Amino acid sequence: MKSLRVDISKCTACKQCELACSWHLTGQFNPAKSAIKAFVFDAIARYVPYACFQCDEAWCMNSCPISAISVDVKTKAKIVDKNSCVGCKVCTIACPFGTISFDSVTGKVYKCDLCDGDPSCVTVCPTDAILYKDVDTASTPKMSEWALRLTDAYSIKEANL
Amino acid sequence: MSNSYTDKLLRVNLSEGTVKTEKINRDWQKEFIGGRGLATKYLISETDSKTDPLGKENKLIFVTGPLTGTSAPTGARYMVVTKSPLTGTIACSNSGGYFGSELKFAGYDMIIFEGASDKPVYLSIYNDDVVIKDAAAIWGKGVWETEDILKSVEGDSDSRVAAIGPAGENKVLFSCIVNEKHRAAGRSGVGAVMGSKKLKAIVVRGTKGIGVSNPERFFEDINKSKEILREAPVTGQALPAYGTAVLVNVMNEYGGLPSYNFRSSQFANAEKISGETIADTRLVANKACFACTIACGRVTKLPDNASEKYIVSTSSRNWKDAGGGPEYENIWAMAPLCGIDDIDALIKANWLCNDLGMDPISYGATLACAMELYENGAIDEKTAGMNLNFGNAEALVKMVYDTGHRSGFGDYLAEGSYRLSKRFSHPEFFMGVKKQEFPAYDPRAVQGIGLAYATNNRGADHLRAYTIASEIMGIPEKTDPAETEGKAALTKLFQDATGVVDSSGLCIFCTFAIGLPEIVPMINSAAGSDYSVDDALKIGERIWNMEHLYNLSAGILGAEDTLPKRILEGKIAEGPTKGMVNKLDKMLPEYYQLRGWDDNAVPSKEKIEELGLG
Amino acid sequence: MAEKYLILGTGASGLSAVRTIKKIKPSSDIYAAFSDDHPYSRMLIPYYLTSEITGEKLYDRNEKFLNDLGVKLLPGRKATKLFADTKRVEFDNGEIIGYDKLLIATGSVPVVPERWSSFERVVSLWDYHDVERFKGRLGSADEIVIIGSGFIGMIFANALYKIGKKITIIEKLDTVLPKMLPETAALMFREQLMNNGVTLVTGDAITEIDEKSDKITISTENGKEITGDMAVIAVGIKPNIDFLKSSGITIKDAIIVDKQLKTNDESIYAAGDIAECPALRENGNAIYPTWPAAVEHGEVAGSNMAGEKRDYLGGLLYNSVTFGTISAASFGRWNDTDAEIVRWKDPAKGRFIQFCIKNDIIIGASLLGDNDRIGIIKGLIGQGKKIAGDFLKNPSAFANEFLLSNYFAGNAYKG
Incomplete structure (x- = not known):
């Protein structure tokens, strides 16, 4: 099973990932509506691409009262069914990683869907700071590994890993 | 039909305190594409070329292009077009970072500032919500602190700020407009024009999308360009590895790196301030502008023992933090041209230029001119307030502050080297054209x-x-x-x-x-x-x-x-x-x-x- | 033989407990009893009220989910008595069902003063049937009075506003959403409500409701008379615990549970609105009657019931509510009077952010206006780490603080 991996030492904060993601999600360039965000920490010269970890027991999915969020069979991504979502925002406050947000224009929530197995953020990343790879010998940590070191409070398991 | 223009401009009259949204003139857009061409057309159509650059009648235009804010590689730029107080010519200064694209995402191709405010103001843009706000609390502050304060006041850490520092406020003739703390519309004194209008900053946040006319072809086109950029030695290797500073050694070895106010075309200690040295000893990251796949931007950090050296307190800046640059032109103007080889003084002076909002090329070149005047006896130590011998790294750092604040001898430096050299009766020491200082390539050698x-x-x-x-x-x-x-x-x-x-x-x-x-x-x-x-x-x-x-x-x-x-x-x-x-x-x-x-x-x-x- | 699990209630915690038990013990024998005909999600009722979703949508996914997992559904059954010593539950149809492990997740019931409970035009909109009845009259009702401006009052005010009703809200306290917003924010919210044509009566309590054939008239303590076509009562809820009297289960305001959501009986767990559970990093227990908390409760209880020990992080009250385009959210102890308060507001944009900080740890927040990645605030409070960046200068940068405190605490320069 593949997952997003991040090497934050390579990220240049060029925001190509945000452009690609927003295009994928909205058909326009609009970083404010991107599911991935390259956070910028200028004082320590660190830039961190950050998106959904696709956790197994996903807070967003489990809290959705209308089961609008489901597991994609192929990628194990947690995907939002826009037709079902009523915009109640419960998922947005339930996910402690904040990786699902409400779009006031559509009245629905949006999150990373791994682009059906071909994440566009990975495709456009000019420095290979974001990778989509199988478990292998690569030293690049999974995006979720950052989360796993986050806190005992919200320990997460990645889908089928 | 959807395309990458927003087709809208903001007209902000600072005298009246009004903000209007207008349609962009589509004929002009077609004739000039956007950006520099379009804004110049507006400036020329709306102002008198003989107008006082620092007077109310001059206008200050911020403009983007059709590729700004798209994923076209390097599509980050915005330009500032106005009449220059340094040269009296047209001024068009260009900057990257995230500001230009954010302006597009807010729904504007361009902002035209006209008139001048009586009291310090800043413009706050959040999509359609555009307000002229009081800037009393940030007037006098450095660019960095201004940005931090405005992000906090506006309550959005994704806001982008373009601001002037004390240099722009004090109408230093080569003051610039700085966004994201280290990106600048640098040359020709556009910051002074902003200062003359008492406009401290623009803070913008946009959450609207930008489309493209033909997505299929667009992605084909940009992917091709990205590929070429990746494969080309300069954009694929040299710039990412060493930034523009890669040129220090290149130009020096060729004999085209002017030093000592153009008295020489090489610098003996170039290696100490070269791109390679910076990459090996001071660089902590590359930082790209918006959508840029090259990422030439340097982020450097001073070693612990240097952060306390040549302290000039201009803001709440923690000198131990990382900061942008230095870039080739800045290195050259503030080091070889002044005969200085102290890399940390250079980094600090560069940061101070960014914080005070000043063009480091013209600053360094003006200081070099002053050093030549000093060594020729045209300026004495009493006038300068300190020894201004070539190679004096302390002067480099101290004079940035004084120039930005127009205090002491800095007041003379603030006029640029053309006026400085004339004032001290050696106009031949001015190294530039049309009152603006040369950049870092010796025109005798090239x-x-x-x-x-x-x-x-x-x-x-x-x-x-x-x-x-x-x-x-x-x-x-x-x-x-x-x-x-x-x-x-x-x-x-x-x-x-x-x-x-x-x-x-x-x-x-x-x-x-x-x-x-x-x-x-x-x-x-x-x-x-x-x-x-x-x-x-x-x-x-x-x-x-x-x-x-x-x-x-x-x-x-x-x-x-x-x-x-x-x-x-x-x-x-x-x-x-x-x-x-x-x-x-x-x-x-x-x-x-x-x-x-x-x-x-x-x-x-x-x-x-x-x-x-x- | 497989353990037999009995789940009372198929709301947020009941469902999430079932999911968790089945995940750990796929072959477990689960019975789920609920009082309605279908296991619907109460969160969806406002959307059913506005016809944004059909009646079927209220429950079809839940029903399919339970059926797919092989859960035996016991619809139309209301528990009337618990025999803890013999591990049996009696239902209102006379049926008695035994269990090895029991989850009580029967939620809350609205507080409706007895004297108005039989009124035709005064409803609580608590369950599906209430809404059904209400919807029948809605066509001819233009002016609706909402009594109570808490979370529930507000979601129904919003739903009815969306379908074009004229709304009046009466709140006993001085400000709206008193459990979610501090006064400053509440006043901003109030102003936006009024800008949207909502009539607000605050700091005034109802003394009487007079129901005529087609109108209601509400009298207040301050002598006001408010008329409308119908009234929605949303003055509060209480745990549905009456059937537990003399069961031996420890009850204060609700069922007292430990960190595993277990009651004083080894075999009995409680989750959701009905559980009074340990607070996050604080002494004492409290009730956390919100949907997402109920989901978490169900997971923890289900896990422990299935034999996989899991401690609940501790209760955290958090919620989000929207009226028109205005949204409010609150997390944890945003109004702790002993704590440092950091506040930012921009009334022109309708935005407000307040963080509550104790010993350099964020313990609560209250927000007005949309904020991307808002869930991170739950993460920040839950992790309980000391503040790492200069986020206090700019509280809107809460996401940056979360990343900073986790990715770079320690040595920032080591990748």
Whole structure:
């Protein structure tokens, strides 16, 4: 099973990932509506691409009262069914990683869907700071590994890993 | 039909305190693409060329291009167009970072500021919500603190801030406008114009989308460009590894790195401040501008033992934090040109320039001029307030502060080296054109760049026709830097092509790898236009002539298309380029001819008609 | 033989407990009893009220989910008595069902003063049937009075506003959403409500409701008379615990549970609105009657019931509510009077952010206006780490603080 991996030492904060993601999600360039965000920490010269970890027991999915969020069979991504979502925002406050947000224009929530197995953020990343790879010998940590070191409070398991 | 323009501009009258949204003039947009061309057209149409640059009648225009905010590689740029207080010519300064794209996402291609406010204000933009707000609390503060405060006041850490520092407020003639703390619309004193309007900052946040006209073709076009950028040695390797500072060693070895106010063309200790040294010892990250796949931006950190050195307290800055730069031009102006080889003093001076909002090229060059005046006895220690010998790193740092605040001798430096050298009776020490200081390439050693400096519409500057690409780097093809033949055509071609790049929203650095055959299709598929490469070059030529006509009408005539005596007659004394001078007279007449201008640089009627500038 | 699990209630915690038990013990034998005909999601009722979703949508996914997992559904059954010593539950149809492990997740019931409970035009909109009845009258009702401006009052005010009703809200306290917003924010919210044509009566309590054939008239303590076509009562809820009297289960305001959501009986767990559970990093227990908390409770209880020990992080009250385009959210102890308060507001944009910080740890927040990645605030409070960046200068940068405190605490320069 593949997952997003991040090497934050390579990220240049060029925001190509945000452009690609927003295009994928909205058909326009609009970083404010991107599911991935390259956070910028200028004082320590660190830039961190950050998106959904696709956790197994996903807070967003489990809290959705209308089961609008489901597991994609192929990628194990947690995907939002826009037709079902009523915009109640419960998922947005339930996910402690904040990786699902409400779009006031559509009245629905949006999150990373791994682009059906071909994440566009990975495709456009000019420095290979974001990778989509199988478990292998690569030293690049999974995006979720950052989360796993986050806190005992919200320990997460990645889908089928 | 959806395209990458927002088709809207904001007109902000600071005298009246009003904000209006207007439709962009579609005819002008088509004639000039956007960016530099479009804004210049607006400025020229709405202001008198003889207007006082720091008066109410001057306007200050922030503009983006059709590729700004798209995923076209390097599509980050915005330009500031106004009349320059330093040169009296048209000013168009260009900056990257995240500001330009954010302005597009807020729904605007352009902002026109007119009039002047009585009290300090800033403009707050959140999509359609545009408000002129009181800036009393941030007036006087450095750019960095201003940005932090505004992000916090506006309550959005994704807001982008373009601000002036004390230098702009004090109308330092080479003050700039800085966004994201380290990206600047640097040259020609655009910051002073902003300061004269009592406009401290613009804070913008946009959450609207930008479309492109033909997505399928657009992605094909940009992917091709990205691929070329990745494979090209300059954009794929040299710039990411060493930034623009890679040129320090290159130019020094060639003998084209001016030092000691152009008394020499090499710098003995260049290695100490080279891109390689910075990468090895001070660099902590590369930081890209928006959508840039090159990421030449340097982020450096001072070693712990240096952070307390030459302390100048201008803001709440923690000197242990990382910061932007230094870039090649800044390194050159503040180190070799001043005979300084202290890398940490250089980094600090560069940061201070950014914080105070000052062009480090003109600052460094003005200090170098002052050092020459000092060593010649034209300025004494009492006047300067300190020893201004070449090589004095402490002076470099201290004088940034004094210049930005116009305190003590800094008040003289704040006028730039043209006025400084005249004031102290040695106008021959001014190293520049049309009152603006040279950048970092010796025009004696590189002939074409001399012509480019001399004919530049905004005074001495490398960014309107970067012939160095051809003459030194061999891009797109190598020409002999010592040779004058062909340089008139090369300069004209580069000037016209650059006008296109500056109007598109791309960064000129992309042209180290791609050219108009790649750029024009990106513009077309984004903007929904159908320019050919020839059409685009014609637009570039139109822009160039429009700017030139503005300068002529402002009273800046062909006679000023020249170079200082030291460049034309003072042979390089040593090194590989020993004995060289710039042979401008061999190039200029041909250049005028190619331009369709007479001997006095006045465009022919036919040319004006051909370009639709009648 | 497989353990037999009995789940009372198929709301947020009941469902999430079932999911968790089945995940750990796929072959477990689960019975789910609920009082309605279908296991619907109460969160969706406002959307059913506005016809944004059909009646079927209220429950079809839940029903399919339970059926797919092989859960035996016991619809239309209301528990009437618990025999803890013999591990049996009696239902209102006389049926008695035994269990090995029991989850009580029967939620809350609205507080409706007895004297108005039989009124036709005064409803609580608590369950599906209430809404059904209400919808029947809605066509001819233009003016609706909402009594109570808490979370529930507000979601129904919003739903009815969306379908074009004229709304009046009566709140006993001085400000709206008193459990979610501090006064400043509440006043901003109030102003926006009024800008949207909502009539607000605050600091005034109802003394009487007079129901005529087609109108209601509400009298207040301050002597006001408010008329409308119908009234929605949303003055509060209480745990549905009456059937547990004399069961031996420890009850205060609700069922007292430990960190595993277990009651004083080894075999009995409680989750959701009905559980009074340990607070996050504080002494004492409290009730956390919100949907997402109920989901978490169900997971923890289900896990422990299935034999996989899991401690609940501790209760955290958090919620989000929207009226028109205005949204409010609150997390944890945003109004702790002993804590440092950091506040930012921009009334022109309708935005407000307040963080509550104790010993350099974020313990609560209250927000007005949309904020991307808002869930991170739950993460920040839950992790309980000391503040790492200069986020206090700019509280809107809460996401940056979360990343900073986790990715770079320690040595920032080591990748």
